[in-house]
Amino acid sequence: xxxxxxxxxxxxxxxxxxxxxxxxxxxxxxxxxxxxxxxxxxxxxxxxxxxxxxxxxxxxxxxxxxxxxxxxxxxxxxxxxxxxxxxxxxxxxxxxxxxxxxxxxxxxxxxxxxxxxxxxxxxxxxxxxxxxxxxxxxxxxxxxxxxxxxxxxxxxxxxxxxxxxxxxxxxxxxxxxxxxxxxxxxxxxxxxxxxxxxxxxxxxxxxxxxxxxxxxxxxxxxxxxxxxxxxxxxxxxxxxxxxxxxxxxxxxxxxxxxxxxxxxxxx
Numbered sequence: 001x002x003x004x005x006x007x008x009x010x011x012x013x014x015x016x017x018x019x020x021x022x023x024x025x026x027x028x029x030x031x032x033x034x035x036x037x038x039x040x041x042x043x044x045x046x047x048x049x050x051x052x053x054x055x056x057x058x059x060x061x062x063x064x065x066x067x068x069x070x071x072x073x074x075x076x077x078x079x080x081x082x083x084x085x086x087x088x089x090x091x092x093x094x095x096x097x098x099x100x101x102x103x104x105x106x107x108x109x110x111x112x113x114x115x116x117x118x119x120x121x122x123x124x125x126x127x128x129x130x131x132x133x134x135x136x137x138x139x140x141x142x143x144x145x146x147x148x149x150x151x152x153x154x155x156x157x158x159x160x161x162x163x164x165x166x167x168x169x170x171x172x173x174x175x176x177x178x179x180x181x182x183x184x185x186x187x188x189x190x191x192x193x194x195x196x197x198x199x200x201x202x203x204x205x206x207x208x209x210x211x212x213x214x215x216x217x218x219x220x221x222x223x224x225x226x227x228x229x230x231x232x233x234x235x236x237x238x239x240x241x242x243x244x245x246x247x248x249x250x251x252x253x254x255x256x257x258x259x260x261x262x263x264x265x266x267x
Contacts, residue, residue, distance in 0.1 A: 071088055072236045072239040072240050073086075073088065073101065073121075073239065073246065074088070076239075076243060076244065076246055077245075077246045078245055078246065078248070079104075079105065079114060079116045079248055080116070080247045080248055080249040080250075080254070081103075081115065081116045081249075081250075082103065082112040082113070082114040082116070083112075084103050084105045084114065085103075085104055086101040086102060086103055086104070086119070087103075087104050087107060088101055088121070089102055099120070099121040100118050100120050100121060101119050101120075101121060101248075102116075102118045102119075103116040103248075106118075116248060116250075117248070117250065119248055119267075123253075123267065124246065124253070125234035126234070127253040127255060127267065128238070128246070128255060129232075129233070129234055130265045131255035131263040132231055132238065133230045133231055134263055134265070135263060136227055136230055136231075137230070139224050142224060143221060143225070145261060146217050146220060146221050146224075146259060146261065147221075149217055149259060149261070150214055150217050153210055153213050153217070153260075154210070154214070162200060162207070165196055165199060165200045165203065168196055169196050169197070169200070172189055172196070173193065175189055176190065176193065213258075213259075213260075216258050217259040217260070220242065220257065220259045220261075223242075242257050242258060242259070243255060243256070243258065244257060244258040251266065251267065252264050252265060252266050253265045253267055
């Protein structure tokens with residue numbers, strides 16, 4: 001008994017005890033998280049919301065611009081010439097009031113020379129309506145493209161499954177305990193456990209992003225199949241829900257959807 005206590009005291013006083021304790025703490029923490037699927041779903045939703053709120057656009061000149069949700073077109077209208085964002089402006093030309101969008105490079109010093117046209121907000125709204133109607137008018141082709149996009153998202157997703165990582169963690173934790181009991185060095189195993197822990201967290205977030213992307217594509221497929229008429233007026237909610245970016249060129253506007261579909265509209 002005395003020998004066992006002595007061995008235990010020697011182990012507790014060893015320099016490796018902290019690493020061992022952290023590994024064991026992580027093991028039980030992982031069990032607590034995986035015990036509730038509902039808790040895992042909440043975790044994924046929180047991660048997605050945090051990413052959404054941290055959205056910061058980086059302009060072509062490297063300047064970062066904070067997220068703004070004041071208008072549905074904010075930060076998604078991009079200049080095709082210089083890559084800068086467009087800014088919303090209220091114009092009063094000889095008593096005639098209008099709302100226009102102009103490239104930031106033409107409004108402030110960005111280090112970029114730009115000759116992009118100023119575009120009326122009504123033209124932007126009309127381009128969105130035309131883009132969606134173009135998609136609705138060619139349902140079969142766009143449905144096929146969306147199906148290909150789903151396959152591409154799945155192929156591009158991280159191949160390492162969470163279950164596989166969990167199996168490796170379990171094996172390493174068992175090996176760590178065995179080496180600790182036999183007083184062997186286990187620093188490398190502890191480091192690998194922490195590396196796999198970080199990989200598991202990243203994989204969880206990547207999986208959530210992949211699932212959200214597939215959901216968007218499926219939602220758009222449902223919208224296309226269920227929509228029986230063309231749009232007759234602009235709907236701001238459609239922009240917030242479907243559109244990722246609008247690029248302004250000299251002769252056209254490219255509307256890029258969140259489901260990885262791009263549609264050109266002549267202007």
